[in-house]
Amino acid sequence: MTATLHQFERNFEDAPRAAAKTGRKPLISLKGVGLSFGSHEVLQDINVDIGEGEFVCVIGPSGCGKTTLLRILSGLIQASRGTVSYRGKAQTEPASDIAIVFQDYANALLPWRTASQNISLALEAAATPRAERKDRIAHLLEKVGLSKHADKYPSEMSGGMQQRLQIARCLAQNPSVILMDEPFGALDAMTRQKLQDEILAIVSESNVTAFFVTHDLEEAIYLADRVIALEPNPGRIAELIDVPLARPRNQLTTREEPEFLALRRKLFDFVLRYE
Ligand SMILES: Nc1ncnc2c1ncn2[C@@H]1O[C@H](COP(=O)(O)OP(=O)(O)OP(=O)(O)O)[C@@H](O)[C@H]1O
Ligand SMILES: [Mg+2]
Incomplete structure (x- = not known):
């Protein structure tokens, strides 16, 4: 327990540096972003720059504010505190070049x-x-x-x-940005893997910036350049984790790489804290 907590504190301290070292031009910038519904504080002090062409995945326990964060990025809802900027300007309404893919394709x-x-x-x-x-x-x-x-x-x-x-x-x-809220959550494992590869190909061909919410930790690592781990009550960034795995990724070999397995362990340790 002590070791896990120690590890957590160390990772938490790493977060600001991880934000700064991607070296990409920031497209979306969140500074001190918080959101409350009435007296319920859902998101607190979110600070992250998302670079142009970056693939960012978001994980965290149910109810920690992943969908709410995605809706703030889309301009569909406004933050209660802090600033959200898109291409250097305050994001006050939905931008026509930001597209959203929902889990519920039927609707x-x-x-x-x-x-x-x-x-x-x-x-x-x-x-x-x-x-x-x-x-x-x-x-x-x-x-x-x-x-x-x-x-x-x-x-x-x-x-x-x-x-x-x-x-x-x-x-x-x-779109310049695609926001995806658990888009493959309702699909079987094989279809899911195919779509993961398709979305990676689409994103890399068109240099789109992707923000992808998922419950599937391996999916997050497989897709992302960086994973945001949100902790709950209120939702805040616990860790910003770089994924230095080579691209193009491969469903078999990438998932067998020691770095993939180490990241998988790290994310599982993270979510187990909230079970
Ligand atoms: N429109 C709203 N009015 C009041 N509370 C809301 C509203 N939308 C979300 N919430 C609350 O905000 C919190 C975060 O919700 P959100 O849907 O962002 O979580 P999530 O991480 O996406 O969860 P899940 O993994 O289950 O999809 C929850 O406590 C939810 O009840
Ligand atoms: Mg959600």
């Missing part, structure tokens, strides 16, 4: 529209000229491996396919 898609039409919706919202839409839709469907399913309705697609479609619809926004 995120329009059931009366086909796959193509669901993507078209995002292009219509972005005022993409009609003449360009067809090619863009075909390209986006191809990117997420759904070219053969363009005319299917969501109810005719598997969970993995529906989540791919939601991702394609987000990409139609041409």
Whole structure:
């Protein structure tokens, strides 16, 4: 117990340095961010810079404020304290180049529209000229491996396919940032791994910045450049953990690397404190 606490204190002290050493240009910057719902303090003193093109994962026990933090980044809700800046400006409303992928793909898609039409919706919202839409839709469907399913309705697609479609619809926004809230949480292990690789490929091709909430510690390590470990009551950053694993990552070899296993142990030790 003492050793674990000691380790925790050491890691906690490391946090500010970890924030500064990524060497990327900050795209999103949170300084002293806190949020309360009435008298309930949900988030406290969140300080982190997210670099352009960085893949940041967030883990922490249920109710610690992961989704709330994501909503603050999106501009959907405002922090009660501190500042959130995006591209150096205060984030006071949702930005059109920040896209969100939800866990609940069934509710995120329009059931009366086909796959193509669901993507078209995002292009219509972005005022993409009609003449360009067809090619863009075909390209986006191809990117997420759904070219053969363009005319299917969501109810005719598997969970993995529906989540791919939601991702394609987000990409139609041409986002600079993708915020994902447990996007693969409802999928089986194999589909999940495939989608992890697909999202990594998409992010690296387009230099998108990714902020990804997950309960799955191995998923967090597999995807991330950095993992934010949130502790609860109130939600605050306990650790900012660098993931120095080489890219591209590989579902077999990356997960066998000693560094991967060490990080896995570290994150398990962290969450076990709150069980
Ligand atoms: N709109 C709201 N009004 C009041 N309280 C809220 C609201 N949204 C969230 N909360 C509270 O804020 C806390 C953090 O919620 P949040 O959904 O961010 O947690 P989480 O880490 O995403 O949990 P989970 O892992 O279960 O998804 C919880 O105590 C929740 O009850
Ligand atoms: Mg949540």
